[in-house]
Amino acid sequence: xxxIPNLMYVHPYTPLSRTHFETLFQxxxxxxxxxxxxxxxxxYAAERHDFNTAIETAHWTVAKxxxxxxxxxxxxxxxNGALRGATGATGNNVVALHKAQTYxxxxxxxxxxGRLKMPSSLADTVIEIGLSDPKSSEFAVxxxxxxxxxxxxxxxxxxxxxMDTAQDLTTMAIVGVGTSTSVAKTLIDxxxxxxSLWWEFVIGVRAGQSMCAIWDSSGEFIAHTVVNSGPxxxxxxxxxxxxxxxxxxxxxxxxxxxxxxxxxNATS
Numbered sequence: 714x715x716x717i718p719n720l721m722y723v724h725p726y727t728p729l730s731r732t733h734f735e736t737l738f739q740x741x742x743x744x745x746x747x748x749x750x751x752x753x754x755x756x757y758a759a760e761r762h763d764f765n766t767a768i769e770t771a772h773w774t775v776a777k778x779x780x781x782x783x784x785x786x787x788x789x790x791x792x793n794g795a796l797r798g799a800t801g802a803t804g805n806n807v808v809a810l811h812k813a814q815t816y817x818x819x820x821x822x823x824x825x826x827g828r829l830k831m832p833s834s835l836a837d838t839v840i841e842i843g844l845s846d847p848k849s850s851e852f853a854v855x856x857x858x859x860x861x862x863x864x865x866x867x868x869x870x871x872x873x874x875x876m877d878t879a880q881d882l883t884t885m886a887i888v889g890v891g892t893s894t895s896v897a898k899t900l901i902d903x904x905x906x907x908x909s910l911w912w913e914f915v916i917g918v919r920a921g922q923s924m925c926a927i928w929d930s931s932g933e934f935i936a937h938t939v940v941n942s943g944p945x946x947x948x949x950x951x952x953x954x955x956x957x958x959x960x961x962x963x964x965x966x967x968x969x970x971x972x973x974x975x976x977x978n979a980t981s
Contacts, residue, residue: 730755750974758821761972765794776809776851782963786810789967795830796968800958807852810968811953815847819870819891819944823975824917825952830967831906837960838878840885840906843916844950845871854957856888862898864890870944872923874916876905879959887916889923889942897942901927904935911969918943918950 730753751759762772767788775798777783782801785808789797798808817823825844832838839854848855849867856875857865859882864871869892876885885904890896906912906929913928923943927935944950952973958964 727755732756751972754977756977757974758977759972759974761970763794763970764788764796764968768796770813772813774811774813774851776807776811778805778807778852780804780806782806783808786968791967793969798956798966798968800956800964802958802961802963804961805957805959806963807854807955807957808966809852809953809955811848811851812951812973815949815951817844817950817952817973817975818946819918819920819948819950820946821975821978822917822919823950823973824915825971825973826913826915827954827971828911828913828969829954830911830969831908832956832964832966833909834962834964835876835905835908836878837958837962838876838964839955839957839959840876841873841955841957842914842953843871843873843875844918844944844952845873846944846948846950848953851953852955854955859886859888859898862886862888862896864888864896870948870950872916872918872925872940872943874901874914874925874927885927887923887925887938887940889918889940889944891921891943892945892948894921894942894945897940899938899940901925901938902936904929920944920946 750757775785781803784799786796786798800806845868855866859880885901886898888898911931916925924939926937
């Protein structure tokens with residue numbers, strides 16, 4: 714036999730690109746492409762983090778308040794492994810995690826997704842998960858108001874899944890803002906995560922628009938939600954997760970895995 718590479722790579726299309734996939738499988742159904750995106754290396758930049766070892770500080774940065782009793786996110790020896798963070802029980806305690814790099818652009822339609830185990834109680838709790846330009850303080854809440862949506866903490870362009878039980882709206886919303894778009898929110902149905910169960914999310918952005926999907930109770934689909942506000946093209950962002958205890962009762966959050974996927978376009 715001739716000494717040539719695997720024949721799947723010998724054709725006019727870039728190997729492991731979306732075009733390569735569409736040619737081999739008769740079309741580019743969006744759900745198929747999404748399912749395969751982590752393998753389509755020429756078209757998508759993808760990374761996945763299974764937290765079954767010590768946290769990779771080259772990828773993730775932890776932050777916390779110093780009110781008392783906070784425990785930063787770190788590897789926890791449990792079934793399949795996970796990161797675990799605990800707010801402490803003093804009141805107004807925060808633990809947070811964010812990507813060490815700021816590199817995601819709305820032009821590339823980035824997506825942040827993962828699987829979390831919710832605290833044993835969600836009363837007196839703030840949860841904030843999303844994509845944003847760097848914050849002034851990584852352990853301060855950025856969605857400063859959900860009822861009349863407002864974003865602060867130095868953030869100009871962002872999409873957050875947010876819940877704050879001190880607000881009139883105690884259930885979840887998606888909140889978006891951009892340099893060119895005013896802050897806005899859309900309710901995520903009437904959703905409050907179920908305490909002590911696994912909860913999955915996907916949050917993504919395109920220019921001026923933010924969207925998310927949520928699964929609760931270890932796999933029950935809740936909603937797909939869009940808000941017509943979001944980051945501007947050209948503003949670089951990073952993913953983050955924050956949990957805050959408003960009362961003197963610790964909130965413990967486990968993170969099973971996180972993934973980030975974006976279209977592979979310009980690299981400058």
